[in-house]
Amino acid sequence: MIKTDILIIGAGPTGLFAVFEAGLLKLKCHILDALPQPGGQLSELYPKKPIYDIPGFPDILAGDLVDNLMEQIKQFEPGFTLGERAETIDKQEDGTFIVTSNKGKKFHAPVVAIAGGLGSFEPRKPLIEDIEFYEDKGIKYFIKNPEKYRNKRVVISGGGDSALDWSIFLSNVASEVTLIHRRNEFRGALDSVEKVQELKNSGKIKMITPGEVVGLNGAEHLESVDVDIEGAHRNIPTDYFIPLFGLTPKLGPIGDWGLEIEKNAIKVNNSLDYQTNIPGIFAIGDVNTYPGKLKLILCGFHEATLMCQAAYQIINPGKKYVMKYTTVSGVDGFDGTRKEAPKAVVKAIT
């Protein structure tokens, strides 16, 4: 049994930053994630994409943000259990919780913070015969490492941001990019649509609209796709077919924990601390919902911060906590490290 102060379910940016904020309050965290690596959507869906709305970073690659968060929390020595899914939760008589993973591992904590994001990632798959046969033999639903596609022929289908953004990105990597969408209009950001149009005009990508991939060919590996273009059929030789039709959000087992759920998200009390209808269980980041909710990384950071303050009160009932700036108090890592507050600042404020 692993014992900790806060069990965090989900190692996305929200869960990772919660470790830092908890550490400032001298609370220990253990993180459980179904994926084999930390970072949530950032590592799984777009590690090589720049993010432009992280305060203080004019731009930062998603993968680098995850690396930075891991570096920032190292001093608080969080425990990690990766590649295991939180399956069940049992409330104990003393109000604490025991969470059990799908592999039978048990975690005991007075506070559980669900930072499960979209839940388990389930790509929307097109209904094409034999599609399962070609999975990992030329069909990909996520792009993890764009280098895999260097000098390869790629067919992307979809009409949203992912399809547009990856077509733009891979136009500089792949030997040939063909973007296929079943309508003439795209749903993505206007500047991405314009960029794709420019790339098409300059011959850097091919575009087929309206069109739909309806058949897959190849003996051992995908060799070509059949496209229906308003009733006419065309065969396009390709090494990879990447249907980017979005993800079906699935809360998974957490959906059966007795939490109030609204549209696949966990309802929380946003005016205070992101606590759910079960005291001691919090939901932070993309997984929660409340009036005005924005699914953004920086909002997850904020929610994690307030959640930790409330967790402190549950773990240390009646103990008063006075918030101090890190510039004033410094940071005492659990690993014995100390980041000193600058002396001049301490003097000016105390």
Ligand SMILES: Cc1cc2nc3c(=O)[nH]c(=O)nc-3n(C[C@H](O)[C@H](O)[C@H](O)COP(=O)(O)OP(=O)(O)OC[C@H]3O[C@@H](n4cnc5c(N)ncnc54)[C@H](O)[C@@H]3O)c2cc1C
């Ligand atoms: C293509 C794309 C581009 C984006 N660009 C931006 C941007 O520019 N700026 C921005 O602010 N946001 C952006 N976002 C949104 C941003 O990625 C999310 O807001 C952010 O990832 C939410 O973080 P999170 O930690 O709450 O959840 P997630 O990142 O989704 O992480 C949740 C983790 O929980 C785990 N998990 C779920 N259920 C369980 C379970 N039962 N047991 C164990 N583990 C579980 C999952 O495996 C996952 O690792 C983008 C999203 C996408 C898809």
